[in-house]
Amino acid sequence: MDFSYKRKDHRIHRISPIAKLVWVLGVALMALFVSNPLYLGVLLFCSFFIAVMSKVTKSWAAYMRFALFLSAILIILNIVLSPHGETVLLDSGIELPLFGPLRMTAEALIFGAVMSLRIMLLLSVFSLLNFTTHPDDLLASLVKLKLPYKSVFLTSLASRFSQLLHSDAKAIKEAQMSRGLELEKGSRLKRLRAHIPVFIPLLSNSLERSLTVAEAMEARAFGRKGRTFFKDCPTTLPQVVLSFVPLLMFIFIALSGLGVLQFYPQVGHISLDSAEALTLSLIAGGTLALFLKPDGKDDRC
Amino acid sequence: MDKIIEIKGLSFSYDGYDKHSLAGVDLAVDKGDFVLLSGASGSGKTTLLRCINGMVPHFYGGKISGSARVCGMDVLSTPTKELAAKVGFVFQDPEDQLVTGDVERELAFGLENMGVHPGEMGQRISAVAGQVGISHLRNRPTSALSGGEKQKLAIASVLILEPEILILDEPFSQVDHMDAQDIATLLADLNRAGMTIIVSEHRDDLLVRHTHRRVFMSHGSISSPPMDQPPLELERPIAGLHPVIKVAGITFAYGARPILEDFDFQLFPNEFVALMGPNGSGKTTLAKHLNGLLKPQAGSVQVCGLDTRDASVAELSRYVGYMPQNPNELLFEDTVLEEVLFYPHNLGIADVDADKILASFGLLHYKDRYPRALSGGERQRLAMASIVSGSPRVLVLDEPTRGLDHGRRIELVKALDAYRRNGSAVLIITHDPHLAALADRVVEMGYDLDELEKDEAE
Numbered sequence: 001m002d003f004s005y006k007r008k009d010h011r012i013h014r015i016s017p018i019a020k021l022v023w024v025l026g027v028a029l030m031a032l033f034v035s036n037p038l039y040l041g042v043l044l045f046c047s048f049f050i051a052v053m054s055k056v057t058k059s060w061a062a063y064m065r066f067a068l069f070l071s072a073i074l075i076i077l078n079i080v081l082s083p084h085g086e087t088v089l090l091d092s093g094i095e096l097p098l099f100g101p102l103r104m105t106a107e108a109l110i111f112g113a114v115m116s117l118r119i120m121l122l123l124s125v126f127s128l129l130n131f132t133t134h135p136d137d138l139l140a141s142l143v144k145l146k147l148p149y150k151s152v153f154l155t156s157l158a159s160r161f162s163q164l165l166h167s168d169a170k171a172i173k174e175a176q177m178s179r180g181l182e183l184e185k186g187s188r189l190k191r192l193r194a195h196i197p198v199f200i201p202l203l204s205n206s207l208e209r210s211l212t213v214a215e216a217m218e219a220r221a222f223g224r225k226g227r228t229f230f231k232d233c234p235t236t237l238p239q240v241v242l243s244f245v246p247l248l249m250f251i252f253i254a255l256s257g258l259g260v261l262q263f264y265p266q267v268g269h270i271s272l273d274s275a276e277a278l279t280l281s282l283i284a285g286g287t288l289a290l291f292l293k294p295d296g297k298d299d300r301c
Numbered sequence: 302m303d304k305i306i307e308i309k310g311l312s313f314s315y316d317g318y319d320k321h322s323l324a325g326v327d328l329a330v331d332k333g334d335f336v337l338l339s340g341a342s343g344s345g346k347t348t349l350l351r352c353i354n355g356m357v358p359h360f361y362g363g364k365i366s367g368s369a370r371v372c373g374m375d376v377l378s379t380p381t382k383e384l385a386a387k388v389g390f391v392f393q394d395p396e397d398q399l400v401t402g403d404v405e406r407e408l409a410f411g412l413e414n415m416g417v418h419p420g421e422m423g424q425r426i427s428a429v430a431g432q433v434g435i436s437h438l439r440n441r442p443t444s445a446l447s448g449g450e451k452q453k454l455a456i457a458s459v460l461i462l463e464p465e466i467l468i469l470d471e472p473f474s475q476v477d478h479m480d481a482q483d484i485a486t487l488l489a490d491l492n493r494a495g496m497t498i499i500v501s502e503h504r505d506d507l508l509v510r511h512t513h514r515r516v517f518m519s520h521g522s523i524s525s526p527p528m529d530q531p532p533l534e535l536e537r538p539i540a541g542l543h544p545v546i547k548v549a550g551i552t553f554a555y556g557a558r559p560i561l562e563d564f565d566f567q568l569f570p571n572e573f574v575a576l577m578g579p580n581g582s583g584k585t586t587l588a589k590h591l592n593g594l595l596k597p598q599a600g601s602v603q604v605c606g607l608d609t610r611d612a613s614v615a616e617l618s619r620y621v622g623y624m625p626q627n628p629n630e631l632l633f634e635d636t637v638l639e640e641v642l643f644y645p646h647n648l649g650i651a652d653v654d655a656d657k658i659l660a661s662f663g664l665l666h667y668k669d670r671y672p673r674a675l676s677g678g679e680r681q682r683l684a685m686a687s688i689v690s691g692s693p694r695v696l697v698l699d700e701p702t703r704g705l706d707h708g709r710r711i712e713l714v715k716a717l718d719a720y721r722r723n724g725s726a727v728l729i730i731t732h733d734p735h736l737a738a739l740a741d742r743v744v745e746m747g748y749d750l751d752e753l754e755k756d757e758a759e
Contacts (some may be wrong), residue, residue: 078436136406160402161446168630174594175630177614178623180691184613198645200633204673208629212397219354220459221385226416230409 010132012054012291016235017133017141019243023290024129026246030283031121031252034259038270040117047124048286056131063127064120068100070117070160078112079104084264085111111263135159140229149227157213165206172201242290248288303373305466305497306330306353311367312521313348313357322348324521330499331754332465335492337508338501340518341706342678346501349518350468353499354388355381372465386415389464393471393677395451399443403626404435404454407443411462425461434489447580448479456484466497473504474703478581478732481507503706504733533711534614535718537741541570544603545726546591551600553586562584563600566744568695570724573717575731575740582747584730585626588697591728592621597733605694619648622693624699628684632672635684637664641671644691653690661716662686663709677704685713689720696720696727702736714739 006120027043034040083100085107094102124131139152176197177183183194217223258279262268313323322345340346344462351357355376358365369376369415372387392398400449403435408426417425430436433453436447446454452472459467469488473481485507492498509515517526526530530693546568560583569576576584590602593609593616600671602609605620609707622644625631634640638655645653659665662682667675681704682692688696696717702710721727729740737743 025738136401136403156402157400160400171625171627172630173503174589174614175623175625176593176633178594178621178625179631179687180615180618181645182613182615195720196572197633201630204632205629208673209397212392212394213400215356215360216390216392216398217400218356218360218381219385219388219390220411220413220462221382224382224414224416228413228416228419230406230419278570 010054011294012050013132013134015132015290016239017138018235019146019239019290020129020133021138021141022240022243023246024125026244026248026250027125027287028122028248029126029250030253031118033254035114035118035263036113036144036259036270037117037261037262038272038276038280039259039283040114040121042284043287044117044121044124046284047121047128049288050128050291051124052133054128054132056128059131060124060127062103063123067120067123070119070123071113074119075109075112078108078115082108082111084108086265091255101114105145107264110267114261114263139232143229161206161209161213165202168205169198172198172205176201207252238293239290241295245286245289249283302655303332304329305332305334305372306499307348307370308352309368310366311349311352311369313352313363313365315348315361315363318363321521326522326525328516330497332497333492333495334497334499334514335488335512336499336514336516337505337512338499338516338518339503339505339706340524341708342704343676344518344660345521346518347470348388348521350390350470350499350501352376353466353468354390355384356390371696382414383405385463385464388466389462391452391456391459391467391469391472393474394647395448395455395475398455398458399451401637402444404430404438404441404443404446404694407454407458408410408461411458411726415462425427429457429461433460434483442508442649447480447676449476449483452476453484453487454482455742464496466499467491469498469500471502471704472500472647473502473507476732478734479579481732483509491667503702503710506735512601523689527708527718530708530711533714533739535573535714535739537573538571538722540572540741541724544569545605545724546728548587548603549600549603550600551590551597552709553583553590553595553598555586561590568726570726571721572726573635573721573739573741574726574728575743576728576746577731577734577737577743578746584746585699587746588623588730589648591618591695591697592623593617594623615647618644618691618693620693621695621697622690622691624684624696624698624701626703628680631684631687632680635671636667636669637667637672641687641690642678644687648691650691655690658686658690663712678706678709681705682709682713685716689716694725696725697730698728699730701729702731710736 031040031043051057081099081100083103083105085105087106089104089106092101095101136156139156143149143152173183181194181197183191186194261270308326308328311323312321313327314321318684325364326349334559338346338349348357350367351361353371357363358377359381367378371384376384376386401409401410405426408429409422412422412425430439433456435450435453435457438450441450443454472484476484488498488500489511501507513527517524544567545575548564548566550563550565551561552559552563564587566587578584586595590609591604593612593614596610604617607617609617631641636658641655641658642653656665659668662685664679664682664686667679673679675683685701690692702713705713717727731737
């Protein structure tokens, strides 16, 4: 599965990474607090809409399929391990040691389903951040927030070279297999020991490479004082203001208790009256605001 | 006239080594010179180059004596990051130089380090990309580039700092013939525009016509040019009748497009065959089919009568010895001797005259040394020795002469010529047309005859 940044020349990809980070934080907090499936559903739909707008729908969908798989596991776990709830659907009569009676209740089923919705929402917004933000831009933003440059740069170097490590490992495996090294047969311990001729060159090559890379960086004047940045993702005031909206909505929701649902012993009442509909629309609007803002002349990344 | 580089009586030994890597070097270079530095591996070429931008002594430590002035600055007291404004250094392996994930950011990296104003950067990036011929790659991630494109990117990312001197340490090492030609032409253009260039390269045929000066090194000091060796004459044995390797109608694709399509190939006993072609033409893909690392998606590969789909790589390694491009992928033992014995031990072969094999590759005196203490060219020879020791019927070698100087190249060819008798066979993949010319026959890959005919008709 590919979790990497999808290169697209689109205004959403050009929104300041800091703004997106703050936005994600706000939506994530809302996701964790709110338990009414209507609210969660609206937020999830918003993230889907954003995915379509930023043209990363396919990658997002692939990620969501993985999330659905997790959800299925979560629902099953809840059904099996949670005996609470009034509406019993199936009772096996067995008593499990820690968990109590093994019985399936409708409440547990619903609870599991809603929690899955929450997980999907969380995965959705974080994946959006991932797919629409270049990791180097994100790191550059962190440097602007006064994190030390060398440490931040080390992280981006590490991510670049971890890919190389993977291809190196494959090449070394092939080279050693061609010398008669048997990697597939034998007991687990034997196979582990057989991998020593793969680990050692991998380690040595990485160490040697790190020396050469350091040399190359020195030779390109790395470490001089007064470093500048080419891709400066400016964080404009409109972006900052809009990025804080989800966070503010979260605070409001937390204080007012909106969107919280009871599940046990009986599921609480969900209504979609006009007041609720208005609230949901406002939430949708506030969540999408940052991404609906048209490109300003200062937005470049 | 003031020399741009003035080195007098320079001696240097690396930390922990008594032996001098440089022993009293005197070198003066004029502004605008194009110098080609040659010499056997271990002769001190790379160390000398490292002195010009100060990595020796500042990055490597060690003991240094003598004097070195570059662009009027004293190397011994000026750190590399200051010298970087005047001296650009391009390394052998582009993978070791590229630190960002994108072409554009890579070009910007040096400018950012130097504190150039961001507004100026865009224009300088466009200019350099155009100069080196990589403008069309500007928005790509570096992982999507070929070896030659990566090396061009590495050169561009050094050029963007507008140095007065450009140093290149074996720049053609990871690059095919066409890309090497492009780079040689680029260097010639830069030199004509006034840049001082110093290149150390074994594949010197492309550079000789552009250089003003050839400097030879031997045992740490400047020496006189080696004597011309007579051209190699090989006595070719008669090839056997039944192929040791039979590739019949194989098709293989990594992704959507097949690299090999309905491909046929045969290798006969006593043959010495060269496989050539541009990057991406399927040479390594074919080589990996010969010992079972890759299984064909259609067609079959028979090795000494065995179908590769019915055997594991370890089993096939009894018949086919495969040497990858990068010797560092093999080296893991504590001593050179153990490294050479690894292959025969895996095959259960007991009586191996390791000393004889090491001696034939000029490595006997390194018998108890740690393999990674050897230089690049020496590691290449060790990798070879480690494959030859298994006495497989077929040797498949990917770029065996990489990093070897002329003398060692000839020795290698002689060794391969001796190996391929008595029913054995040798297949080499090479970019070097001179090496290919010594083979019995050359197989060219990557040219679609139908496409060529279509182009001619248009």
